[in-house]
Amino acid sequence: MTNDKIIVALDVPDLEGAIALIDKLESVSFWKVGLELFTSTGPEILEILKSRQKRIFLDLKFHDIPNTVAGACRSAARYGVDLLTIHATAGRDALKAATEAAQTGAAQAGVQPPKLIAITLLTSISARQLAFDLKIPLELPEFALEMALMAQESGLDGAVCSPQEVAQLRQTCGDEFLFVCPGVRPTWADKGDQKRSLTPSQAILAGANYLVIGRPITAAPDPELAWKRISEELN
Numbered sequence: 001m002t003n004d005k006i007i008v009a010l011d012v013p014d015l016e017g018a019i020a021l022i023d024k025l026e027s028v029s030f031w032k033v034g035l036e037l038f039t040s041t042g043p044e045i046l047e048i049l050k051s052r053q054k055r056i057f058l059d060l061k062f063h064d065i066p067n068t069v070a071g072a073c074r075s076a077a078r079y080g081v082d083l084l085t086i087h088a089t090a091g092r093d094a095l096k097a098a099t100e101a102a103q104t105g106a107a108q109a110g111v112q113p114p115k116l117i118a119i120t121l122l123t124s125i126s127a128r129q130l131a132f133d134l135k136i137p138l139e140l141p142e143f144a145l146e147m148a149l150m151a152q153e154s155g156l157d158g159a160v161c162s163p164q165e166v167a168q169l170r171q172t173c174g175d176e177f178l179f180v181c182p183g184v185r186p187t188w189a190d191k192g193d194q195k196r197s198l199t200p201s202q203a204i205l206a207g208a209n210y211l212v213i214g215r216p217i218t219a220a221p222d223p224e225l226a227w228k229r230i231s232e233e234l235n
């Protein structure tokens with residue numbers, strides 16, 4: 001079964017909604033807790049997922065000065081989560097400080113350190129927006145590659161990128177570096193705000209270790225059926 005490669009994004013506003021989805025999608029083994037749910041529930045949602053033996057991607061996308069991201073990563077690592085995110089654009093010093101702090105926090109709590117992964121460029125940003133809104137004078141694939149390389153050089157375990165860039169990033173960063181791809185859309189799903197999508201099977205074939213999929217499953221009229229269709233596509 002390859003559905004352990006799918007991380008389902010629990011983007012719901014409260015604990016009640018989250019528990020309903022976790023119970024409904026019993027065979028999902030890896031859940032992503034992001035800004036909306038964590039801001040609402042705090043660490044309680046992590047305890048609930050752990051009590052059900054689920055793996056956890058804590059996607060808080062830290063972006064701040066080195067001292068502050070280090071403190072945040074130290075604290076988050078104490079929860080014993082599997083994956084944790086920071087924006088690569090926080091810079092090299094912040095990435096290095098975050099890497100060390102995640103190790104320290106986990107050791108203090110006696111848990112396994114999370115894999116720390118860097119956001120290269122949000123999958124909701126198009127090439128046009130990168131150039132005209134963010135004023136980045138690089139082609140989008142080159143920018144994503146530079147961010148992934150900086151993360152790798154700073155000691156991080158992997159990167160978040162769109163499925164459209166993962167093949168090139170994989171080729172340069174090698175097989176040991178983790179690539180987690182959101183912005184994944186089955187052919188039958190609405191793209192919403194995602195600008196750089198591929199289908200689940202295309203993303204895996206391109207070299208992603210994990211896919212993050214939210215609304216195509218969680219906002220589907222029948223989430224169990226949507227999950228089953230995506231799992232079958234991958235199997």
Ligand SMILES: O=c1ccn([C@@H]2O[C@H](COP(=O)(O)O)[C@@H](O)[C@H]2O)c(=O)[nH]1
Nearest residue numbers: 009034121122123182183212213214215
């Ligand atoms: O570049 C990024 C980084 C993180 N995400 C997160 O992934 C999910 C995607 O949800 P969908 O409903 O499948 O669009 C969401 O939680 C984002 O915060 C991302 O989309 N892009």
